[in-house]
Amino acid sequence: DAGVIQSPRHEVTEMGQEVTLRCKPISGHDYLFWYRQTMMRGLELLIYFNNNVPIDDSGMPEDRFSAKMPNASFSTLKIQPSEPRDSAVYFCASSLYPDSPKETQYFGPGTRLLVL
Amino acid sequence: DQQVKQNSPSLSVQEGRISILNCDYTNSMFDYFLWYKKYPAEGPTFLISISSIKDKNEDGRFTVFLNKSAKHLSLHIVPSQPGDSAVYFCAASANQGGKLIFGQGTELSVKP
Numbered sequence: 001d002a003g004v005i006q007s008p009r010h011e012v013t014e015m016g017q018e019v020t021l022r023c024k025p026i027s028g029h030d031y032l033f034w035y036r037q038t039m040m041r042g043l044e045l046l047i048y049f050n051n052n053v054p055i056d057d058s059g060m061p062e063d064r065f066s067a068k069m070p071n072a073s074f075s076t077l078k079i080q081p082s083e084p085r086d087s088a089v090y091f092c093a094s095s096l097y098p099d100s101p102k103e104t105q106y107f108g109p110g111t112r113l114l115v116l
Numbered sequence: 117d118q119q120v121k122q123n124s125p126s127l128s129v130q131e132g133r134i135s136i137l138n139c140d141y142t143n144s145m146f147d148y149f150l151w152y153k154k155y156p157a158e159g160p161t162f163l164i165s166i167s168s169i170k171d172k173n174e175d176g177r178f179t180v181f182l183n184k185s186a187k188h189l190s191l192h193i194v195p196s197q198p199g200d201s202a203v204y205f206c207a208a209s210a211n212q213g214g215k216l217i218f219g220q221g222t223e224l225s226v227k228p
Contacts, residue, residue: 004159031214042122042220043160043205056215091159097214104150105216107159 004108006092012114018080021111024073025094033105034067034077035091043091049075050097082115089113119143120208122219129226135193137222139206142187146208150216151180151191154203163204164191196226 005024013019025032033048047057052069060067064083069075079086089112093105121140129135139149147168152160166173166180166189173180179192193200206219 033214033216035218040220041118043207043218045215045217048215050214093159095214104162104165105214107152107161109157109159 004092004094004106006090006108006111008111009109010112010114012116013082014116015083016081017115018078019082019086019113019115021077021090021092021113023075023077023092023108025075025092026096026106027073029094029096029106030072031095031097031105032069032075033093033095034075035093035107037089037091037110046077079113082113084115087113087115117142118220119146120206120217120219122204122206122222124222125220126223126225129196129224131198131226131228132195135191135196135200135224135226137191137193137204137206137224139189139191139219140187141189141208143208143210143217144187145210146217147211148209149180149182149189150207150209151178152205152207152218154205154221160205193224196224198226198228200224201226 007022034046035043046059047067049069067077089110091110093107095105150165151163153163154160164175164178182189203221203223205221207216
């Protein structure tokens, strides 16, 4: 398996623009997670899905952020409009629950977002 | 509010010596703890885990210790190798369908 695939790997955009990050989870995994990594807060969980249904979006910072999972093999995280404080590395992860070891998540390589 | 805290942003250790990375948590409902390792430009990868019914789990050079009364866990790496240089994240779960809460990470540098 190719692992979790994220695109793009790098994104530079201007404030106010729409940004769409994409994720393809590992085939057969039924959980998908979106994280944001910053120096101050480390890895923050933004939202996660189970069987394509959003379960917990309490980590989504504000209404400018939205996420969808139209099918088991694809998810998007959209920021509209983007702001400089959204600059971070965004990770997608997937898991098969229960798994061994329990609750191990497999991460993609991340998308490094810079909003100017 | 940070439920999982790694208070040391960085740690430097000499090759061959022991590395000890610490993690504290506040939520008494956490019942499973994990350590992830992250190299630059890569996603975190699972390293080792421990259930709350245990106080120690060992895997090769890596050992995780859990002190539930203190709400504290630590990762020991013995002996440390230059290839261990990475950011280490502590994570915890409260049996919420796979949801993990991560700490801020500790950057370990192992010098030859």
